[in-house]
Amino acid sequence: MILEAKDAADWTYRGEGAANLILSYTGSSPRFVGKVLRIQKVKRNGINYEEVSSALSVHECLLWKQDCDLLSAPTREIAEHLYVQHVMGPLLGPNHVDAGIRIFVSRDFLESVRKDALSWRPSWRVDDADVNAQCDHALLISDHSVFPQALRDEEFSISVEIKPKCGFLPCSRYILEAHAIKRTMTRFKLHQSLKLQQKKISQLSQYDPLDIFSGSKERILKSIKDLFSTPQNNFRVFLNGSLVFGSLGGGKYRTNVNNDKAFEDALKFVIEADDGMRTTCFLQLVSEAIFRSGLLDQLLEVQKLDVFDIEGAIHAYYDVVSQSCEICRELGEDRLSGRYSSLHSLLLDGSLKIVREYLIAATAKDLSLMISFRTRDKGDPRSPYNVIFHESTGQSFDYKVSFIDLDMKPLKKMLYYYELDQKIVCCYQNMMKTAKPPEISASNKGKTSYQDKSIVVKDGSPTRDFADRKVVSIFYLCALFL
Numbered sequence: 001m002i003l004e005a006k007d008a009a010d011w012t013y014r015g016e017g018a019a020n021l022i023l024s025y026t027g028s029s030p031r032f033v034g035k036v037l038r039i040q041k042v043k044r045n046g047i048n049y050e051e052v053s054s055a056l057s058v059h060e061c062l063l064w065k066q067d068c069d070l071l072s073a074p075t076r077e078i079a080e081h082l083y084v085q086h087v088m089g090p091l092l093g094p095n096h097v098d099a100g101i102r103i104f105v106s107r108d109f110l111e112s113v114r115k116d117a118l119s120w121r122p123s124w125r126v127d128d129a130d131v132n133a134q135c136d137h138a139l140l141i142s143d144h145s146v147f148p149q150a151l152r153d154e155e156f157s158i159s160v161e162i163k164p165k166c167g168f169l170p171c172s173r174y175i176l177e178a179h180a181i182k183r184t185m186t187r188f189k190l191h192q193s194l195k196l197q198q199k200k201i202s203q204l205s206q207y208d209p210l211d212i213f214s215g216s217k218e219r220i221l222k223s224i225k226d227l228f229s230t231p232q233n234n235f236r237v238f239l240n241g242s243l244v245f246g247s248l249g250g251g252k253y254r255t256n257v258n259n260d261k262a263f264e265d266a267l268k269f270v271i272e273a274d275d276g277m278r279t280t281c282f283l284q285l286v287s288e289a290i291f292r293s294g295l296l297d298q299l300l301e302v303q304k305l306d307v308f309d310i311e312g313a314i315h316a317y318y319d320v321v322s323q324s325c326e327i328c329r330e331l332g333e334d335r336l337s338g339r340y341s342s343l344h345s346l347l348l349d350g351s352l353k354i355v356r357e358y359l360i361a362a363t364a365k366d367l368s369l370m371i372s373f374r375t376r377d378k379g380d381p382r383s384p385y386n387v388i389f390h391e392s393t394g395q396s397f398d399y400k401v402s403f404i405d406l407d408m409k410p411l412k413k414m415l416y417y418y419e420l421d422q423k424i425v426c427c428y429q430n431m432m433k434t435a436k437p438p439e440i441s442a443s444n445k446g447k448t449s450y451q452d453k454s455i456v457v458k459d460g461s462p463t464r465d466f467a468d469r470k471v472v473s474i475f476y477l478c479a480l481f482l
């Protein structure tokens, strides 16, 4: 079985990330109904960390040797496919992970879908990468935004896609004092400054990953509301597989698809509430499902395999690839007696474990969840899914949760991770240096808060809340001027 040019008309653009383009099936072949096709892209600037069609590197083989199946894979793509099944599946729960199946695609098929997708793709994604027409296969995966078997003829399913990013603050002793901000502010929030400076986003996100991972009902609901206000590439909603909120392909700006009235109208098909109340009810439903499923607790455990932070793991990386440590050299540290000597004196297996777990955690920090809901009627048969009762509307819903985008991160990317980390902290700190704190009026001196009660001051120094706000206002100003 191979998909040919004549099949291309049945596949339409669904979305994309940095590395893959997703097509959904619009034809009638039972083999493909309810499926999406994930096809590889290739960077235009030539920086593709995975050398297409080559096998794992010697050092990657060392890294993944305990997952024997991966080593037997003749190509990198097959190893990556096995990684999803055999490494990420057991960690996140096989019921929530679908590695898909590999199918062959002809070059003409890829050329044809490439052309058709062009008008749908965000232009910055087009500039960044193109469909890899050299690749002879693609992944056929269940479309997680819909349910495989309909309960009724006219069935509506609504699904939400959330990219939660890293949900904990690192506490590795290898984090330099100069980077202490990493211990108090999430990577996501810090990264927002750099993204704004690089014009990758038009405003700062209100979302804080610590809320969604908190395990508290109230904070989870807050995080969903924040994602709804500033969705970026972290929040999308699909009605029967079609986007009704957020942007396809990770757009930079809130697009007109995010018309709140249009969204409220789209929800009519699933949420039985008065006009103006449906969005609120839907956001409650999503946060309730996240709270109940407990899946974010499991995800957090996997993310926390990153114990040493990139500032520690990078030293283990140099030992894995048997190169002298550039970082120790730059920092003027002696490899065997300096600050990082405990890492550099590990046996190879110890270094491999650190890097291996760092990369698994990197996958877990970048994946997305898709939560799909459909309404249940009283007469519907017993559900094979979890059922949730929504109190405000009195409706019952089937819901299912899947993880998507569980790609293996290439070993070579460790250097990039280190550089990006430095850049993020540096950008944030530069912004803070140029920001002027608001003046405290004489009458307020010595008191415990500024006039704005929400900005708390302890021991005369502004707390994190204040720092956040300062950066938010500076960036809003910058964004306005740019």
Ligand SMILES: O=P(O)(O)O[C@@H]1[C@@H](OP(=O)(O)O)[C@H](OP(=O)(O)O)[C@H](O)[C@H](OP(=O)(O)O)[C@H]1OP(=O)(O)O
Pocket (backbone or CB within 6 Å): 017, 018, 019, 191, 233, 250, 362, 363, 365, 366, 407, 409, 413
């Ligand atoms: O480094 P990050 O946190 O910016 O994550 C990258 C993502 O950026 P974002 O979530 O927008 O911040 C980035 O997403 P976008 O392209 O920004 O949508 C990719 O997911 C990238 O992974 P890969 O290169 O495709 O394997 C991601 O790279 P990894 O760090 O997961 O390797």
Ligand SMILES: Nc1ncnc2c1ncn2[C@@H]1O[C@H](COP(=O)(O)OP(=O)(O)OP(=O)(O)O)[C@@H](O)[C@H]1O
Pocket (backbone or CB within 6 Å): 014, 015, 016, 017, 018, 019, 020, 021, 022, 036, 038, 141, 142, 143, 144, 145, 161, 236, 366, 368, 404, 405, 407
């Ligand atoms: N199995 C699926 N079912 C439904 N929609 C999907 C599925 N897989 C991907 N998508 C949609 O396609 C988009 C891009 O897919 P994916 O995240 O796999 O791309 P990627 O290039 O690997 O992403 P990243 O930028 O994180 O590397 C997703 O954001 C999602 O909207």
Ligand SMILES: [Zn+2]
Pocket (backbone or CB within 6 Å): 315, 318, 325, 326, 327, 328, 329, 335, 340, 344
């Ligand atoms: Zn070192």
